[in-house]
Amino acid sequence: DLTLFALEDRNDRKLGRFAAKALFSFSENLFFEAIWLPVQRASEATFEEESPFTSQPLLTLFDLGFDLKDFTLPEKKLSHSDVGLKVNFKLAGIDFSASFYDGYDPTPVLEILPTDGAGNYDPNFLAAANKDLKAKLSRVTMWGVDFERTAGSFVVRGEAAYFSKGKLFRAPLNNVELGLKYGPDGYLAQKDYLDVTLGIDKNDFLVPQMYMNLQYSYSHVLDYEKGLLVANGTALEAHNHAAIWNLSYDWGNMVYRLEFSGSYSFSHQDYLLSPSFHLKMGMETKLILGVHYFGGKKTTFLGQFQDKSFAFLKLEHLF
Secondary structure, three states: OOOOOOOOOHHHHOOOOOOEEEEEEEEOOEEEEEEEEOOOOOOOOOOOOOOOOOOHHHHHHHHOOOEEOOOOOOOOOHHHOEEEEEEEEEEOOEEEEEEEEEEEOOOOEEEEEEEOOOOOEOOOHHHOOEEEEEEEOOEEEEEEEEEEEEEOOEEEEEEEEEEEEOOEEEOOOOOHHHHHHHHHHOOEEEOOEEEEEEEEEEOOOOOOOEEEEEEEEEEEEOOOOOOOEOOOOOOOOOEEEEEEEEEEEEEOOOOEEEEEEEEEEOOOOOEEEEEEEEEEEEOOEEEEEEEEEEEOOOOOOOHHHOOOOEEEEEEEEOO
16 A cells, blocks of 8 residues: 555555465475465555645646546456465575565556557657556566575675566656657666665664664666656666665653654655654554655655655554
């Protein structure tokens, strides 16, 4: 569920799907997992002008007269099933896993379809007879690897994902060269893509009851062409670097917590800062007072929401 961007806890944003899963264990240090998902389900994203977290590039398309058509999921048949495989093993005291996924990316992407009266692509998008936007799911092939190791009082983790098929990027309307090349394909360019994250976390960091998690994120678009954008229309480079962090401190027998999380892009200088105060009111109940503050240029992934920063008060009870 991305209707509130990615501001809610990850578990609160998960949507259910029908799946069949199998586990094959050969030893404590070697086991395989397989998953089959026969029915597609798209992430819930915001495409309405009234929603606070509809992307700025989409709002610009609305201003240019483009109209969003109804979204349809891929046809329900076995050849459209999602399949995932994973092997878990331990080597030299390090926990590893390698994975493979072939299926649909659940995040919808938009095809920009300016056409003439006969339904043919019209490169003059401003004067096109029809200006349609069509949301679709892209089928991807991904190869992944991750590891985890305890190093003294620190836990070191890393993961990498390589997309060999189906990762889509946006060609901007105002780039003539890219527009002529990718306009007939809905202004979408398919490129191989690498995403890497390395991180450390530690309990009792600096003082007792303080927790620290720090991650470095790197992504690379192979065969990058200058001017290409993220699929949602925000800024992109061939090499993209960012930091993600979470720092928290508990006291008063775990009743009170101060937390500071956020992310910063070194490549685009956009950021999200999220300080909060937590008050535990019962075994499964807590009150949270916090702020989500966005910054950066309007053309960037986080900076596009620079005027959407807000404070919140949340009462949470788990059942």
